[in-house]
Amino acid sequence: MSAHPAPLSLNASLTGALALYIHWPFCVSKCPYCDFNSHVRESIDADAWQAALLADMAHEAALTPGRKLGSIFFGGGTPSLMPPRIAASLIAAAERHWGFAPDIEITLEANPSSVEAARFADLAAAGVNRVSLGLQALDDAALRFLGRAHDVREGLAALDTAQHVFDRVTFDLIYARPDQSEADWQAELSRALSFGTDHLSLYQLTIEPGTRFESMVRRSEFTPADPDHGATLYELTQAMTEAAGMPAYEISNHARPGQESRHNLTYWRYGDYAGIGPGAHGRRGGCATQRHRKPENWMAAVDRNGHGLKSEDSLSPQDLATEALLMGLRLREGVDLDHIAASSGMAREALVDGEAIARLSALGFVQAEGPHLRVLPAGMLLLDAILPQVVAL
Known part of the structure; x- marks a missing residue:
């Protein structure tokens, strides 16, 4: 990956490439750390869901x-x-509606149970060419703590199947779990790197509001990892993945050059994408869209209106610029301020706080070279604190 790849256009022309997100909201069970739009239902009408998604x-x-x-x-x-x-x-249907770029990336998130792994060949035949596998841990006790339905043996069997079936495979791990030592994570990450995938998503455990874990922490049922320990594990993660040829191209995502998630890069580079299905967000032509979140409400809206839209809001130049900065500064490549200014209609000098950038540059947290601004590896650890200082909007 080059040092400063050209970002995608904020407002792509009508002939520019588009990304499509499709949300399937159902899970076998709700994981205690999860704050995503996921729901458990005893049964669903598959034909009705297919028809509704096609309409949306x-x-x-x-x-x-x-x-x-x-x-x-x-x-x-x-x-x-x-x-x-x-x-x-x-x-x-997507190919009929839009047509596909020659090298289209079609990703599907999967849980590594044996029942789902058995479907991989059929999903590949349907056109899926990249799978994102939710392994989450390589330790059975940790998987039980995380509320996962699979064990390590089953997860690795699914990974092996995926690697034989799909062109590209990535998997997720959650670290900075309670009582996870530096040596524990080093051994687990070393094992993960040995599996030969070209992409990894590595997330620190975060206690999200409204989750079962938040309630458990409030009741003192477990204590989250100390932030300083989490920082140590983050730095270890960066060093090990860099040495393995899979540097972080985004704060939590690591890939060999050329194997980055093209779909997620559309988000982070602030390209246009359509989002369908319950709770799905989209952004197209300077407009932000959101679907009804609850599956039943979304389905009723599709039946009533022919689509599941809940809101469709025009984004102001300030909104466009702010979101482009907040998303783009998550990337190792950073942002081009001239490009954001031209695409949003904002003046370049109004986008960022020059004094804050000078101060953070002196500390080795950010780097500014002409119009190009990026957060350095040392600053990524403090990204949540840096962004409000840098973004002037």
Whole structure:
């Protein structure tokens, strides 16, 4: 990956590549750390869900004519629970509506249970060419703590199957778990790096509001990792992945050059994307969209209106610039301030606080070279504190 790749346009032209996000909201059970839009239902009407998602997609396609898709991402929930025939119908419909870029990336998130792994061949035949596997840990006790339905043996079997079936495979791990030592994480990450995937997503455990873990912490049922210990594990993560040829291209995502998630880069580089399904967000033509969050409410909206939109709001130049900065500064490559200014209509000098940048540059946290601004590795550890200082909007 070059030092400063050219960012995607904030407001892509009507012929620019588009990304498509498809949300499948259902899970077998709700993980205690999860604050995503996921729901447990005893049964669903697969035919009705297929028809509703196709209708929601058609609505977005009518609003983005002349665009080709550069990526599709099935997220959730647990989209590997989706019957493969539904994935096939959605991919086929997307190609009819928009057409595909020659090297389109089609990713599906999967849980590594043996039942879902058995569907991998059918999902690949449907057109999925990249799978994101939620391993989350390589320790059985940790998996039980995280509320996962699989054990390490089952997870690694699913990983092996995925690597034989799909062109590209990535998996997630959660670290900075309670009582996880530096030696524990070093051994676990070393094992993860030995599996030969070209992409890893490595997240520190965060206690999110409204989750079961938040309630457990409030009741003193466990104590989260100390922030200083988390910082030590983060620095270890950066050193080990860099040495393995998989540097962080985003604060929590690591890849060999050329194997970055193209779909997620669309988000971080502030490109346009359509979002369909319950709770899905989208951004197209300077407009932010959001679908109804609860599955039943989304389904009712599709039945009533032909789409699941809850809101569709025009973004002001300030909104566009702020979001582009907040997203782009998560990336190792950083942002081009001239590009953001031109694309948003804001003056470059109004985007960032020059005094804060000078101060943070002297501390080795950020680097400014002409219009290019990026957060350095030392600053990524403090990103949540740095962004409010840098972004002047």
